[in-house]
Amino acid sequence: MPRFKDYRPAGVxxxxxxxxxxxxxxxxxxxxxxxxxxxxxxxxxxxxxNGHASEVHACTFDEQRMILADSLAEVGDKVPLINGVYADGSLEAAKIARMAAEEGASCLLVFPPNSMAMGGHLRPEMAIEHYKRIADATDLPLIAFQYPMASGLGFTFETLLQLFEDVPTIAAIKDWSNDPMLHERHVRTFQNLARPVNVLSTHSAWLMSSLTLGCNGLLSGSGSVIADLQVALFRAIQAGDLKQAQAVNDRIVPLSQAFYAPPFLDMHNRMKEALVLLGRLEKSFVRPPLMKLSEAEIGRIGEALKQAGVTRDGALPLAA
Structure with a gap:
C-alpha cells in the first residue's frame, strides 16, 4: 500500500x-x-x-526493488516516493509497476519504451496499450514522461489527450518536450481539463522560463544537487515575485550550463561529481557505458558550484 494515499504529484x-x-x-x-x-x-x-538520474538503465529488477525498499525505509514516512518504470516491454513495465505498488511507492514515473523509437508516434495505440498494461497492474497515480518529438519517443499532443482519457490514473506529465510553444500548450490545456493533469517541468536547462508558463511543479535530476534553489525559484514564481525569481535563477544558471552541456548524456554523471566536490558523496563511480569525466570538466563543475554559491550544507543565502 502507498504510504501517502491519494498522492497527487506537484511541487518540487x-x-x-x-x-x-x-x-x-x-x-x-x-x-x-x-x-x-x-x-x-x-x-x-x-x-x-529508479529514474535516469539513478542509472536505472543499468540496474536489474532486483536492484530496483532494493533501491525502492531502502528509500522507503529511509524517508518513506516523510515524503512520497515516486518510482520509475523503465522497460522496453509492456509486460516488464507492468511487473515493475506491480512491485513498486507492493513495496509502498506513492506514484510511478513511466518512461516511454525505447522499442517505440522508430516511428512509435505513428502508432498511438502502442502508447495507450503500454499505459493500460501498467494501469491494470496498479491503481497508483502515473506520471507520463514526455520526450522531445525529435527523440522518436515523444507522444503527439493528440496522443497525450487520448492517453489521459483512456488511462484516468495519469495524474501528471514530466514535460521534456523541449519545445517552448508546445510546452506552453501542455500547461494551458492539460492543467485545465475536466480531470486536470499537472505539468511538471523537467526543462532544467531553462527552468525559470519554463516555470513562468504556469507549471504546477518540476521533476529534475539537478534537484539532487540544488533542491533548495529549485524550491526558492518555484516559490518566487508561485508568489509572482519576478525580482526574487531572477535572483535565484542567477544562482542556478552556472550549474545548469555545466550540467547540461554536450554531451547531454553526462548530465547525471556531472551531478555526481558535483556532490563529491561538495563532500556530500564519497565517490563518483558510474556504470558503463557511462565513463568517468575528465579532470578539466570536473574543474569546470567546481567553478560553477562556486559561482552558484552552493556549499556542502546547501546554497548560501541570497544577498539582501
Missing part, C-alpha cells in the same frame, strides 16, 4: 542519484544518505528513485 521533486562502490555494486549507505539530503530539504514535495 528531485530525482535522486545512485552511489556506487569501486566494483560498481550499489553503495546502499551512501545512496540512503543522499536520498535523505534531498528529501528533507524544506519545500521538497516528493522524491523520485
Amino acid at each position: 521533486i528531485p530525482a535522486t542519484l545512485l552511489a556506487l562502490n569501486e566494483d560498481l555494486s550499489i553503495d546502499a549507505k551512501e545512496t540512503r544518505k543522499h536520498l535523505r539530503d534531498c528529501a528533507l530539504v524544506d519545500g521538497v514535495s516528493a522524491v523520485t528513485v
Whole structure:
C-alpha cells in the first residue's frame, strides 16, 4: 500500500542519484544518505528513485526493488516516493509497476519504451496499450514522461489527450518536450481539463522560463544537487515575485550550463561529481557505458558550484 494515499504529484521533486562502490555494486549507505539530503530539504514535495538520474538503465529488477525498499525505509514516512518504470516491454513495465505498488511507492514515473523509437508516434495505440498494461497492474497515480518529438519517443499532443482519457490514473506529465510553444500548450490545456493533469517541468536547462508558463511543479535530476534553489525559484514564481525569481535563477544558471552541456548524456554523471566536490558523496563511480569525466570538466563543475554559491550544507543565502 502507498504510504501517502491519494498522492497527487506537484511541487518540487528531485530525482535522486545512485552511489556506487569501486566494483560498481550499489553503495546502499551512501545512496540512503543522499536520498535523505534531498528529501528533507524544506519545500521538497516528493522524491523520485529508479529514474535516469539513478542509472536505472543499468540496474536489474532486483536492484530496483532494493533501491525502492531502502528509500522507503529511509524517508518513506516523510515524503512520497515516486518510482520509475523503465522497460522496453509492456509486460516488464507492468511487473515493475506491480512491485513498486507492493513495496509502498506513492506514484510511478513511466518512461516511454525505447522499442517505440522508430516511428512509435505513428502508432498511438502502442502508447495507450503500454499505459493500460501498467494501469491494470496498479491503481497508483502515473506520471507520463514526455520526450522531445525529435527523440522518436515523444507522444503527439493528440496522443497525450487520448492517453489521459483512456488511462484516468495519469495524474501528471514530466514535460521534456523541449519545445517552448508546445510546452506552453501542455500547461494551458492539460492543467485545465475536466480531470486536470499537472505539468511538471523537467526543462532544467531553462527552468525559470519554463516555470513562468504556469507549471504546477518540476521533476529534475539537478534537484539532487540544488533542491533548495529549485524550491526558492518555484516559490518566487508561485508568489509572482519576478525580482526574487531572477535572483535565484542567477544562482542556478552556472550549474545548469555545466550540467547540461554536450554531451547531454553526462548530465547525471556531472551531478555526481558535483556532490563529491561538495563532500556530500564519497565517490563518483558510474556504470558503463557511462565513463568517468575528465579532470578539466570536473574543474569546470567546481567553478560553477562556486559561482552558484552552493556549499556542502546547501546554497548560501541570497544577498539582501
